[in-house]
Amino acid sequence: MTTVDSIGNQGVLQAEADKTARSTEVGEASSRCRFCQATLHQSFVDLGMSPLCESFLRADQLNQMEPFYPLHLYVCGRCFLVQLQEYVTPESIFSDYAYFSSFSDTWLAHAKAYVEQMTSRFRLNANSLVAEVASNDGYLLQYFVAKNIPVLGIEPAANVASVAIQKGVPTLIKFFGTATARELVAEGKRFDLVLGNNVLAQVPDLNDFVGGLKILLGTSGVITIEFPHLMRLMSENQFDTIYHEHFSYFSFLTAEKIFSEHGLTLFDVEELSTHGGSLRIYARHAEDGSKSVTARVHELRVREESAGFARLDRYHSFATQVNETKRKLLEFLIEAKRSGKRIAGYGAPGKGNTLLNFCGIRSDFIDYTVDRNPHKHGRFLPGTHIPIYPTDYIKQTRPDYVLILPWNLKDEIMEQNAYIREWGGQFVVPIPQVKVYP
Numbered sequence: 515m516t517t518v519d520s521i522g523n524q525g526v527l528q529a530e531a532d533k534t535a536r537s538t539e540v541g542e543a544s545s546r547c548r549f550c551q552a553t554l555h556q557s558f559v560d561l562g563m564s565p566l567c568e569s570f571l572r573a574d575q576l577n578q579m580e581p582f583y584p585l586h587l588y589v590c591g592r593c594f595l596v597q598l599q600e601y602v603t604p605e606s607i608f609s610d611y612a613y614f615s616s617f618s619d620t621w622l623a624h625a626k627a628y629v630e631q632m633t634s635r636f637r638l639n640a641n642s643l644v645a646e647v648a649s650n651d652g653y654l655l656q657y658f659v660a661k662n663i664p665v666l667g668i669e670p671a672a673n674v675a676s677v678a679i680q681k682g683v684p685t686l687i688k689f690f691g692t693a694t695a696r697e698l699v700a701e702g703k704r705f706d707l708v709l710g711n712n713v714l715a716q717v718p719d720l721n722d723f724v725g726g727l728k729i730l731l732g733t734s735g736v737i738t739i740e741f742p743h744l745m746r747l748m749s750e751n752q753f754d755t756i757y758h759e760h761f762s763y764f765s766f767l768t769a770e771k772i773f774s775e776h777g778l779t780l781f782d783v784e785e786l787s788t789h790g791g792s793l794r795i796y797a798r799h800a801e802d803g804s805k806s807v808t809a810r811v812h813e814l815r816v817r818e819e820s821a822g823f824a825r826l827d828r829y830h831s832f833a834t835q836v837n838e839t840k841r842k843l844l845e846f847l848i849e850a851k852r853s854g855k856r857i858a859g860y861g862a863p864g865k866g867n868t869l870l871n872f873c874g875i876r877s878d879f880i881d882y883t884v885d886r887n888p889h890k891h892g893r894f895l896p897g898t899h900i901p902i903y904p905t906d907y908i909k910q911t912r913p914d915y916v917l918i919l920p921w922n923l924k925d926e927i928m929e930q931n932a933y934i935r936e937w938g939g940q941f942v943v944p945i946p947q948v949k950v951y952p
């Protein structure tokens with residue numbers, strides 16, 4: 515005999531299965547895989563409609579219409595690339611990009627360590643040539659310049675590129691692809707090291723981008739690319755790192771397929787802690803015998819295969835996991851509000867906006883959020899319209915809970931704001947699941 519409880523559960527599960535089936539049908543209409551061109555049939559996760567995560571609002575914009583776009587990811591049944599349709603043109607997102615890499619001390623330290631590591635491992639010197647694709651404000655190339663190693667940055671956002679140029683980092687203001695790569699090669703440039711950090715996910719034409727890397731690369735040169743690791747995103751429930759600016763989400767297996775299609779062999783890989791868990795892949799020309807494939811490549815390939823990343827069913831479980839995370843977070847917030855608690859947010863990162871919009875968390879749960887970036891003060895979060903204050907506002911209002919939105923920085927934030935314990939305040943981290951830190 516079935517209990518009431520389990521009937522209820524079956525109802526929920528059936529409803530979820532129906533929803534997945536419906537979204538699969540919708541996807542069949544038009545879309546094709548950005549890498550292999552197979553038709554996309556398989557829904558990965560549907561986070562509903564969401565505004566662009568960096569479009570903070572001024573007070574006078576609150577009563578205006580706000581554009582929302584679907585945040586629905588598919589997984590390709592042939593190559594397993596997890597991807598978002600291009601609903602918004604990259605020009606509109608990146609041409610006047612407000613993100614300056616040099617504002618983050620942690621990220622600068624990461625860049626500096628990378629430069630030391632590459633210089634010694636690949637013996638770079640004044641006769642070498644290094645290119646960075648999406649070089650931002652020169653946050654990384656400046657360390658090569660300091661070592662007298664010639665560099666070229668390639669960056670489409672004119673405002674950040676001009677900061678790099680002022681710093682003495684030569685920068686070409688252009689979108690990168692095969693056309694730009696051919697122009698550079700025609701000028702006689704071939705590179706010993708070509709790097710790209712957190713750009714691969716943001717490229718709408720993946721084949722044109724990787725094809726361009728191949729063209730730029732000198733005979734025995736090295737490409738390194740860093741991107742968030744899909745295996746970590748899934749195992750640690752980091753669905754809030756999905757946003758419109760990120761078109762693609764890669765496992766190592768899929769990245770290997772893409773580079774191999776363009777005549778590039780991945781000969782090494784490192785697992786990094788940045789952005790919730792990233793991979794740094796190392797590529798060379800397939801015919802370059804001077805660098806053999808390391809054990810780390812074999813080990814990670816085997817680990818992903820045994821975790822099911824070469825089978826479609828592994829990808830199907832993610833949506834259920836995400837929906838359950840949403841319910842648990844809402845349960846916590848509803849319970850807190852019912853018992854009269856006051857909740858503030860900490861931070862206004864892109865990931866926070868995905869989380870809050872998907873979960874429908876507005877000022878009914880979170881009174882306000884705070885941020886260290888003065889450009890955000892007095893503005894409102896896109897979609898949810900939660901106001902953003904300077905961090906001091908927490909001291910003035912003494913909330914019971916502080917929900918940390920940039921969970922990747924939780925240790926640093928809890929340390930800097932430990933004073934909330936003076937009035938019994940507690941930190942809450944939403945991902946991988948709700949956790950209260952007394």
Ligand SMILES: [Zn+2]
Pocket residue numbers: 547548549550551552590591592593594595
């Ligand atoms: Zn595909």
